[in-house]
Amino acid sequence: MADAVSATAAMETTGGFETTRVVVPPVPLSQRIKFAIVAFIWTKLLLKPMLYFSEAKKLFVSPGENEPDHVKTYPVRKSLAIRIFFPPGYSPSTSPPGTKLPTLLTIHGGGFTVGQPHDNDGWNRTFSTRHGFLVIALDYRKAPGAPFPTAIYDVEALIGCVLSDATLPVDSARVALAGWSAGGNLALSVSQLPSLQGRIRAAVPLYPLVDYGPADAVKARGRRYKPALGGFRARPTDFLLAMTGVFSWAYVKPGQRCDDPLLSPFYADRGQLPRSIFVIACELDLLAPEAWRMACKLAGKRVPGLDEVVGCEETVGKGVLITEGDERFAWEKTTEDGSRYRWLLVPDTIHGFDQDNINALARDPVFLEDARIKTTKEIDLIGRWLLDGPLKVDS
Numbered sequence: 001m002a003d004a005v006s007a008t009a010a011m012e013t014t015g016g017f018e019t020t021r022v023v024v025p026p027v028p029l030s031q032r033i034k035f036a037i038v039a040f041i042w043t044k045l046l047l048k049p050m051l052y053f054s055e056a057k058k059l060f061v062s063p064g065e066n067e068p069d070h071v072k073t074y075p076v077r078k079s080l081a082i083r084i085f086f087p088p089g090y091s092p093s094t095s096p097p098g099t100k101l102p103t104l105l106t107i108h109g110g111g112f113t114v115g116q117p118h119d120n121d122g123w124n125r126t127f128s129t130r131h132g133f134l135v136i137a138l139d140y141r142k143a144p145g146a147p148f149p150t151a152i153y154d155v156e157a158l159i160g161c162v163l164s165d166a167t168l169p170v171d172s173a174r175v176a177l178a179g180w181s182a183g184g185n186l187a188l189s190v191s192q193l194p195s196l197q198g199r200i201r202a203a204v205p206l207y208p209l210v211d212y213g214p215a216d217a218v219k220a221r222g223r224r225y226k227p228a229l230g231g232f233r234a235r236p237t238d239f240l241l242a243m244t245g246v247f248s249w250a251y252v253k254p255g256q257r258c259d260d261p262l263l264s265p266f267y268a269d270r271g272q273l274p275r276s277i278f279v280i281a282c283e284l285d286l287l288a289p290e291a292w293r294m295a296c297k298l299a300g301k302r303v304p305g306l307d308e309v310v311g312c313e314e315t316v317g318k319g320v321l322i323t324e325g326d327e328r329f330a331w332e333k334t335t336e337d338g339s340r341y342r343w344l345l346v347p348d349t350i351h352g353f354d355q356d357n358i359n360a361l362a363r364d365p366v367f368l369e370d371a372r373i374k375t376t377k378e379i380d381l382i383g384r385w386l387l388d389g390p391l392k393v394d395s
Helices: 002-006 029-060 117-131 150-164 182-190 216-222 241-251 288-299 365-388
Strands: 070-074 077-085 101-107 134-138 170-180 202-206 276-284 330-334 340-350
Touching (some): 029 241, 101 117, 101 150, 101 365, 117 134, 134 150, 216 241, 216 288, 340 365
Parallel strands (some): 101 134, 170 202, 276 340
8 A cells, every 4th residue: 555655646547537646746846946936926926916906996996895894813813814794784883782693604715825815805795795694704824835734724713713703793503614716625624624513504615626636637628618608718728727736736745645535525524524515616617527526426426437527518608507407517415314415517607707806817708797697696596505404594
């Protein structure tokens, strides 16, 4: 077994597709230098100016539009602020004492390397307003300065503080956790920790990274490509491929087992995860196949092979979500022990379609209008699923 584990680059081929890796392989020195330079350029020379511009825009162009009602830090993680969104009608000063609200904790994405909680201010504000939730955006330290598993324990610490904070109207019996991309990975990973067992009623991972085993090129072959869509969505290669190497190098050290359930939640014991999970993926996303496989595994359905492609060849139409009648795109299953698992594949769209800053990446009006409609529908589906199911008030 030791020999198998040490064979970091060993791969087998099945039907033209490589099987999963045992451990994360080493990165050549030249590639490490390249990744370090790219990471520096992104985080210091590109993202910081973009952040300053975004903050200035909020102050002078659309002040207060989606700003949180409160920003707070805890001594346990002084550098990590949480962003708090109260629903309409709630005020800490005027609402009746003892008021409790269903609570959604959210975790931003960014490959564990970039991104900030305010990336999802618009989504968080909309969700809070439409469904009457207390929404709290969490933060975590970023790689390469804080590699795996630092982010997981940062999120754990903040969740513990939030759930123990008597100044917040958290209904401790109705707490859900959602995250995008890397944040979806963290939502599933942190839920496994003993301190949070039974305290998170539901998880909603949105286009999450859940399996470090398959190589990125293998993942990319399992997503759907639709040239007929035109514009940004019609690219012949997945735009994430330009970044996944840097993200992996920054977050995971060589020799790390790919099947560690905290790194790759696909391998987690179902009993260690929340009993209600709503997995959402994007049809034009290299992470969609692994999300599909995990959803099927959780529900006890046939797990698709690495050579199976998600979705369908045809374009579906502007703003359309397929929520029933086609199990490639949507299904829900309740298991014998009462656990609930739901799958949604958002058609004709890319990774990050529902992010506040997606227009900076894809200057494509047709796509952006499609994304806007689908984001609203996604928010409504998640809210209704939570309130009608795992967070339903007991009669």
